[in-house]
Amino acid sequence: MNRVVVTGLGAVTPLGHSAAAYWDGLQRGVSGLGPITLSATPEELTQKVVAEIKGFDPLAHFDERELPTLDRVSQIAIVAAREAIAQSGIAFDRSLSVRTACIIGSGVGGMTTLDDTYRRVYRDNKKRVYPLSIPRLMVNAPASQISMHCGLRGPAFVVASACASATHAIGVAFHMVRSGAVECAVTGGSEACITFGTMRGWEAMRVMAPEVCRPFSIGREGMLIGEGAAVLVLEPLERAKARGADILAEIVGFGMSADAGDLTAPDVDGMSRAMQWALEDAGLSPQDVQYVNAHGTGTAANDETETRALHKVFGHHARSLAVSSTKSMVGHALGAAGALEMVATVMAVRDGVAPPTIAYLGPDPACDLDYVPNVARKMDIEVALSNSFAFGGLNAVLVAKKYS
């Protein structure tokens, strides 16, 4: 079995268009929230606040002739993948590219294209839609487009498990590199679904906060929708060492579970089994962990249930953990959230900094752990967890370890 390390990161987020800008914003506790601009007729929406990627100019990254084939979800995925590959320093020649996986998480794929297409046919009564609508909107588009733009010829597919998609994707890629099934993996997640139809759907769920996402805090009012893409390059430790690569962190464990219970209500048993499995997969004890990047959506139900699951898994050690939700800064990027959060987790162990939970007002009796309120914390982090828990009761947890 290979030890698996991360040698490249890329990100396009509400806090900036690179992994460095994103990590800098997280450490400074910057809010990426703002008014909705991506949806058509936002004035008709009840919801006014989301976390959008600001100032992303596709023409800065793509030829005008390429853009008709690329939904926003694929554009940001490719930009993040290019950044991660460039940082890794790997040149994917033919023999390596056929042994490299490209596994990307996305909840819904090209929703902007779908929304535009439906508006055209149902509202505007147009007889025709744009000819490449289907390959633009297909949920596998981000993985297909990364494979094409970056020349990756091995196993490539999209994993869809709602808010756990990217964590499942990275976990599968990690296991494939660990087992030796592939030589390298380019993996992460992408989501860009701030459209009128999607926002109407979220409004109907009645789970969004009006303006501020304050996970684990007293007075929290719900989640906020975000968007983004993040990509990691994974390879065996020996390979990275042999080529003198800058090793950012090691991935040591991955755990999964299904609640087989309620459609949307979170479940202590499902959450805790995923965390326990991830620790077992890593060969680590709960006491070995210092930091948890929580799922932490900011809903009443998730944060209370996740806290109870952390108590169940970590026992007395739960009180020694630093637990934070970076969704307080970048919103919930749904199928990409797990990738944004794994980038934050990798950087947390590398730099020894726990990013904060911002907008935290004070303790809720049901959420009684250390949530790194409002200000990032310099601390030794040897091992960190990244939690993702999806609608449909699908849970996934990754474990990162400091490389030294």
Next chain:
Amino acid sequence: MTGASSSMSDVANDVIAIIAKKVRVPNHPKIELSDRLEDLGLESLDAVEMIFDLEEKFDIQIPYNANTTRTEFDTVGDVVGAIQKLVDKKKS
């Protein structure tokens, strides 16, 4: 219709009919205004679906956030009262 005596308002009758569709307690007797939604077996998604049905039925917008307003809708009577207010407001 499950429940609803003739002395109740039309709004109450309609609200109770909508709630009755969501009741998960087997062989539950007629629904009273004093019944607690929780005792009728309504879970969080049932409440969200119920709100949607009520909005569609009365063509109103019900401000409801599952994270903060759970306790405002404790009983069937609470729901009837809130809907009646919104319907009256719409008429005026």
